[in-house]
Amino acid sequence: MKIKKSLGGRIFDVVNHLFFICIIVVCILPIWHVVCASFSDATWVMSKSGLILRIKGFNLNGYKMVFQNKDIWGGYLNTILYCIATTVIGLLVTVLIGYVASRKELLWSNAIMLFASFTMIFNGGIISSYIINTQFLNLYNSRWAIILPSCFSAFYLILIRTAMLSVPESLIESAKLDGAGEVKVMLQIMLPMCKSAMVTIAMFSFIGTWNSYFWPLVMTNSDKFRPLTLYIEKLKQEVEQGIMWNEIMAGNFILVVPVI
Numbered sequence: 001m002k003i004k005k006s007l008g009g010r011i012f013d014v015v016n017h018l019f020f021i022c023i024i025v026v027c028i029l030p031i032w033h034v035v036c037a038s039f040s041d042a043t044w045v046m047s048k049s050g051l052i053l054r055i056k057g058f059n060l061n062g063y064k065m066v067f068q069n070k071d072i073w074g075g076y077l078n079t080i081l082y083c084i085a086t087t088v089i090g091l092l093v094t095v096l097i098g099y100v101a102s103r104k105e106l107l108w109s110n111a112i113m114l115f116a117s118f119t120m121i122f123n124g125g126i127i128s129s130y131i132i133n134t135q136f137l138n139l140y141n142s143r144w145a146i147i148l149p150s151c152f153s154a155f156y157l158i159l160i161r162t163a164m165l166s167v168p169e170s171l172i173e174s175a176k177l178d179g180a181g182e183v184k185v186m187l188q189i190m191l192p193m194c195k196s197a198m199v200t201i202a203m204f205s206f207i208g209t210w211n212s213y214f215w216p217l218v219m220t221n222s223d224k225f226r227p228l229t230l231y232i233e234k235l236k237q238e239v240e241q242g243i244m245w246n247e248i249m250a251g252n253f254i255l256v257v258p259v260i
Helices: 007-038 042-047 061-067 070-102 109-121 125-136 144-150 154-165 169-177 182-193 195-211 214-219 228-239 245-256
Strands: none
Touching (some): 007 245, 070 109, 070 154, 070 228, 109 154, 125 144, 125 214, 228 245
């Protein structure tokens, strides 16, 4: 049977839909502006102010100039490598620590979570991170300088531990009665039941690494190790001298396409 909604419920539905339609439009408009500007005539783009919502003088000159730049391909490969490495290593480390911290019988599980949560509230800052990674770990100007510091997050640990704590204890006890060890319990019970949390962590980690700009800028001084975001910024600085805005927009578009 259909349940008839009250007037208040229908008004809420309308307002709710309108609100999220506005959010969608706000998110899509900047991307559409970049797409239209990247395929339009550079002179026309330069003469426009505000949002560009249509393509005029369709051409691929901006993309041709971007893809002729060999540094762009090197930046792409570096970014893909960093994203894959950070996501895989980070997920592995987070799952292992999360599983240990979710075991109630472990004496120090709460202490581990308290220690991890403390770093979310009191952060050492960029200077201490720079000193640790350069002077103590000797990672400056290397790929590990970008990969390793991004592999662990206290927020991700809390997320995976919470998901593991929601798994019924009876399942784990039954598996152990059948002779399953900790590794088997984690692989065959915990991981399948925490897939949604793992996918969320993987997605956040991948997108965060793909968009990273400041940390790679601080930790590298060689183009060999720099990700795509730094190459796009370098491209902007070079192109702005000739004011080729369609090339700048083309560079921005190829940066955001994979994560979209």
